[in-house]
Amino acid sequence: MENRVVVTGLGVCAPNGTGIPEFTSSLKQGKSGIRFHTELEKLKFGCQIAGKPNINDVNLNNYFTNVQLKGLNASGMFYGVIAGKDAWENAGLSPLGSESPDWDSGVIFGTGILGVDKFREAIYQVDEGNVRRLGSTSVVQTMASGISAYLGGMLGCGNQVTTNSSACTTGTEAILMGYERIKSKKATRMLVGSCSDSGPYVWGGFDAMRILPRSFNDNPTKASRPLSETASGFVPGSGAGALVLESLESAKRRGAPIYGEIVGGAINSGGQRGGGTMTAPNNDAVIRCIQAAIKDASVNADEIDAVNGHLTATTKDPMEIQNWCNALGRSGTDFPYINSFKGMFGHCLAAAGSIECVGALLQFRENQVFGNVNCEDVHPEISKIIDTSKIPQTTIDFAPRIIAKASFGFGDVNACVIFKAFSQD
Amino acid sequence: MQERYQKLKEIVQIYLPDDVSADDIQLESNFTQELNINSANLVDIVLDVEDTFDIMLENEDMDGMLTVADALKIIDTKIADK
Numbered sequence: 472m473e474n475r476v477v478v479t480g481l482g483v484c485a486p487n488g489t490g491i492p493e494f495t496s497s498l499k500q501g502k503s504g505i506r507f508h509t510e511l512e513k514l515k516f517g518c519q520i521a522g523k524p525n526i527n528d529v530n531l532n533n534y535f536t537n538v539q540l541k542g543l544n545a546s547g548m549f550y551g552v553i554a555g556k557d558a559w560e561n562a563g564l565s566p567l568g569s570e571s572p573d574w575d576s577g578v579i580f581g582t583g584i585l586g587v588d589k590f591r592e593a594i595y596q597v598d599e600g601n602v603r604r605l606g607s608t609s610v611v612q613t614m615a616s617g618i619s620a621y622l623g624g625m626l627g628c629g630n631q632v633t634t635n636s637s638a639c640t641t642g643t644e645a646i647l648m649g650y651e652r653i654k655s656k657k658a659t660r661m662l663v664g665s666c667s668d669s670g671p672y673v674w675g676g677f678d679a680m681r682i683l684p685r686s687f688n689d690n691p692t693k694a695s696r697p698l699s700e701t702a703s704g705f706v707p708g709s710g711a712g713a714l715v716l717e718s719l720e721s722a723k724r725r726g727a728p729i730y731g732e733i734v735g736g737a738i739n740s741g742g743q744r745g746g747g748t749m750t751a752p753n754n755d756a757v758i759r760c761i762q763a764a765i766k767d768a769s770v771n772a773d774e775i776d777a778v779n780g781h782l783t784a785t786t787k788d789p790m791e792i793q794n795w796c797n798a799l800g801r802s803g804t805d806f807p808y809i810n811s812f813k814g815m816f817g818h819c820l821a822a823a824g825s826i827e828c829v830g831a832l833l834q835f836r837e838n839q840v841f842g843n844v845n846c847e848d849v850h851p852e853i854s855k856i857i858d859t860s861k862i863p864q865t866t867i868d869f870a871p872r873i874i875a876k877a878s879f880g881f882g883d884v885n886a887c888v889i890f891k892a893f894s895q896d
Numbered sequence: 897m898q899e900r901y902q903k904l905k906e907i908v909q910i911y912l913p914d915d916v917s918a919d920d921i922q923l924e925s926n927f928t929q930e931l932n933i934n935s936a937n938l939v940d941i942v943l944d945v946e947d948t949f950d951i952m953l954e955n956e957d958m959d960g961m962l963t964v965a966d967a968l969k970i971i972d973t974k975i976a977d978k
Contacts, residue, residue: 538911538937606943607936 476653477893479727480562480715482554482664483829486522486708486816489529490557495833497815498841499866503692504816505706514671518683520691522708522817523669524550539621542606545586550711550822551618551666552625555580558713559626559662563727572629575659578619579649580713581634581641582665583821586613587672618666630658638880639781640738641665642712642824643888647736649716650888660717667822669709677707680750682785695818697782697811698792698846698853698862705783706817712825714832729893731835734873735768736888737761747883751787754794757885761798761877764887770873772799775807775889777840777871779831781879782811783818784845789852791879796856806857808869814844824878828888831876835892838870900949900971904964907944911937923965941967949975 481491486504488494497504504522511519526549531540534552543549555578559566567573589612596604611617616634623632631652637644642665649661667673677683684704687694695706722729739760741753765772778795782788795809796802812830819826834840842865849859870892877887901923909918911933920931927933927941938961942953945967951974953961961967 536914538934541910541940604943607939 473654474656475719476650476716476733477719477722478714478730478733478832479717479722480558480564481730481829481832482557482561482713483711483826484524484526484550484554485710485712485819485826486524489524489526489553491561491833494830495837498812498830498833499837499839501815501842501844501865503844505691505695507688507691511671516671516675516678517681517685518678518704518707519688520694520706521669521674522706522710522819524710526550526553529553542608543612544589544592545612545617545668546588546670546709547582547585547666547668547711548612548618548621550709551580551582551664552621554664554666554711554713555622555662556625558664558715562715562717563725564715566625567627572627574629576626576628576661577630577652577658578623578628578632578662579635579645580619580622580662580664580666581636581645581821582615582618583636583638583641583667584673585615585617585668587668588670589613591672622662626662628662630661636821637884638882639818639820639823640878640880640884640886641821642826643828643876643878643886644738645825646714646716646733646828646888647738647886650733650736653716653718659721660715662713662715664711664713664825665822666711667709667820673709673820674707683707693845695784695814696845697784697813698788698843698849699784700848700850702784702786702788702850704785705813708817708819708823710816710819710822710826712822712827712829714825714829730832732891732893734770734889734891735764736886737763737767738886739763740885741883743883749883750881752879752885753883754790756883757794757879758798760885761795761875761887764875764889768889770889772801775799775873775875777834777874778807778809779827779874779876780809780811781877783813789850792853792857802856804858804860806861808840808861808863808871809857810841810843810863812841814846824886827878828876831874832890834871834874835890838868840867840869840871842866901968903948904945904967904971907941907948908964911941921964925964926962945971951975951978
């Protein structure tokens, strides 16, 4: 008998809200977290706007010891630890004492690249012949697994503690990896999620690729336009999302809150074949991934009543909608409600999947489908295949039962997870 | 001398684990054995000492720095040599 896996804790550090209450309220109201950044202007970026969580009001001493805070210069670490520890607490759990770890709890917390600013500091020191001045935390702040290592140590987790990395699929992949681990009874509880650093050294490469919008520097909240005819690129973001996954048995025993159940999912790659490249998806792989997730979840495509897309606001959005139509075998008014939260906080890269899964799950609790922003001009290629009534422009009262969420990433990689509103049977 | 000791204490107390109090820092305290400071943080204490007293410690200085008194002695020597 496999374990059923439920979500018992959520935490988030997103550009439009740090902490679940603020984030929920922003999603309901369509509040944007995208702002102009003087730093990017000074550095002559084409795109000078970005989504960056505001953690100025967060008391970091609630999350880190003074020793940990000393010289900490890894933005993703701040976001990830805030989201991760919040999720743990939200699940009604507390960090363990010093004696022995919880052998049944683990961490899978992904990232794309960690501690970029710390690494920059280190590069200057090394190049100046000052390697001895690096201090003791250059390694742990810049190793990719630094985030899972910090969280695992803070909470006292004795099961698998690791970091996955699959570009913009990372967060959703981490959730599925944790889900598999609990389902197969290798763990009882997994803190899963992902984080992404902010700043010019992370975003610069995308600016150089000319895939970021350049004409919205004086109008930042309108820049990220998923599903829109006037979409002109994704707005770079950053942050972290975290979920506590747990066996249903353990959740019930503890009387933990249940945000929803994970009933299945799939991960695949298009192999950079059949139209897929390093940066563009193989459509057949996307369709297969969604269909495999539905099959794994033992649900019918017709039962899915809400989709949270990857939908980054590039010219690829119409193709993604076509892929969903093909995968679900549904179109027009028969298509489920679909939204993209990226209109509000941009594309949080490695953190995108986890932040968006947190948002998708909150829709169960709120009995709502959160509205899209900046797609009042739905792309004609999209409105041709799905009815625009399925693209809510504001938050609607509709209690979704089954939500499909997908993320796609550079390297032609895909992940799709199926969430179900929790019921005992 | 007392001033240097005070400054050193201020540096060291940042690296104390939660269950060790700043009052536990004595001249004869061993950094890792008695104050339970993570050995990796000794590296950071050395850097802070360098910055605070404007001196530079060699690898062999660090090797001999087991207690608070050891550290003070090294600091005194380095300042005298300046």
